[in-house]
Amino acid sequence: MxxxxxxxxxxxxxxxxxxxxxxxxxxxxxxxxxxxxxxxxxxxxxxxxxxxxxxxxxxxxxxxxxxxxxxxxxxxxxxxxxxxxxxxxxxxxxxxxxxxxxxxxxxxxxxxxxxxxxxxxxxxxxxxxxxxxxxxYDDSRLRDLGLERDIELGFVGSLGSVAYSGRKQLLEDLAKVEPLLITKTRSGDEYLQTLNRIRYFVGADVGMGEYMIKNFEAMACGCVLFTFDQGEEENRALGFADGVNVVLYRSLDELREKLARLRGDPAHAATIARAGEALARHSFAFGxxxxxxxxxxxxxxxxxxxxxxxxxxxxxxxx
CATH class of the missing domain: 3.40.50 (Rossmann fold)
Known part of the structure; x- marks a missing residue:
């Protein structure tokens, strides 16, 4: 063709x-x-x-x-x-x-x-x-480097667009009660290094109806992905399973409750991260x-x- x-x-x-x-x-x-x-x-x-x-x-x-x-x-x-x-x-x-x-x-x-x-x-x-x-995600650039994850809770990306207003509000509310790092980086190595330092990545696609690219990039880099639940239809199509390869939430309280549980069970958190990375490699790699x-x-x-x-x-x- x-x-x-x-x-x-x-x-x-x-x-x-x-x-x-x-x-x-x-x-x-x-x-x-x-x-x-x-x-x-x-x-x-x-x-x-x-x-x-x-x-x-x-x-x-x-x-x-x-x-x-x-x-x-x-x-x-x-x-x-x-x-x-x-x-x-x-x-x-x-x-x-x-x-x-x-x-x-x-x-x-x-x-x-x-x-x-x-x-x-x-x-x-x-x-x-x-x-x-x-x-x-770009599998030629993004992967788990095995670095120390010295940023417990993080988000990397833009908050400026009107379409991101729900994202901005949720992240700002979360940052008031949890040690959340909200940052932006240049594409390429700086982005790769930053994702590899984050243990729990917060995907906050509030009101969007689908998952943005940040989610797949974070999974590929070995983060435990906490992401706003876009519903059964989207999750089924992507293979997202709550507590298995991602952590889904519908409210700030639910996010914090699940975060507290994983803080007390690091082995489970590591299992979710590995399963999420495997799903990303299998289903979402550009290759x-x-x-x-x-x-x-x-x-x-x-x-x-x-x-x-x-x-x-x-x-x-x-x-």
Whole structure:
């Protein structure tokens, strides 16, 4: 299968290994687009992809904000698949609430790979050709180094976005009553070293409906993952089992209660950490996810339909 894979050139997280894993399972023409190129996809294709029909699939992993303004052109691309890790924002209060649904309805032939099982189901119920492929972690960079874990309780990541308001509140409340380190690091070795110093990592994806990438990265580095429970559907899809390979909580009190129990039973805590690391290596390593992505985009796509009045109207939604 010949795939044109367009990705963002400027990105906070390092995804080169993820892209290489996808490319290893197909004939992949991988291209890194600048902000300016993403903002003018019609111009980019005119200059750099004069025959898009030569590709069996065109896979987009670009900034949704920029795609939203270019619906009319994007829907004209043949054999189109979208890879989207932020579609959970469609279903939570934020600036993108409902916008993913409207965008995908404007191009009903597109296949969409999303990173939440519940998000995939809800989009499917709206008529979208949505498929679940989980987020993962960079197994070429992140692993358990066997270091002394001198940070008992920690979180590494951003609190700035409106979508992270629940996360920010929970972590700040926890820090008032427990010795929680909240920090940010640079990608790469500093991040790896910091995760390897944390014994209990607090995932606080409150109100998001799916688990963010931090959870899988912490598991891979041997932390005991305490993570806000996103519900049975998500846990079943990922293989998360409370007290077995992760620790799930629904409130600050429940988190503290389970933390106190593990403090008194370090052997159980170590067992959870080992099981979580094994699950991450088996199910969420970028080296494995590439094959899942290619398997998801391989089956026949829906036939494209000519745009009617509603689709032309929706094509202006981002303007």
């Amino acid at each position: 010949k795939v044109l894979f367009l990705v963002q050139k400027e990105q906070r997280i390092l995804l080169g290994h993820f892209y290489a894993s996808i490319a290893a399972h197909c004939e992949c023409d991988l291209r890194w687009l600048s902000d300016e190129e993403q903002a003018d996809l019609r111009g980019y294709f005119r200059r750099a992809v004069p025959q898009p029909e030569q590709y069996d699939r065109i896979l987009l992993f670009l900034r949704f904000k920029k795609q939203l303004r270019q619906v009319a052109f994007i829907r004209s691309l043949p054999n189109l698949v979208e890879l989207e890790h932020d579609a959970y924002q469609n279903f939570i209060p934020c600036k993108y609430t409902g916008k993913f649904s409207r965008y995908y309805r404007a191009m009903p032939h597109v296949r969409v790979l999303v990173s939440g099982a519940g998000v995939a189901r809800r989009l499917q119920e709206e008529g979208v050709d949505a498929h679940f492929v989980p987020k993962g 494995h996810l590439g094959e899942r992505i290619v398997s998801a985009i391989t089956p026949a796509l829906r036939p494209a339909v000519a745009p009617g009045f509603l689709h032309r109207l929706l094509g202006r939604l981002g303007r």
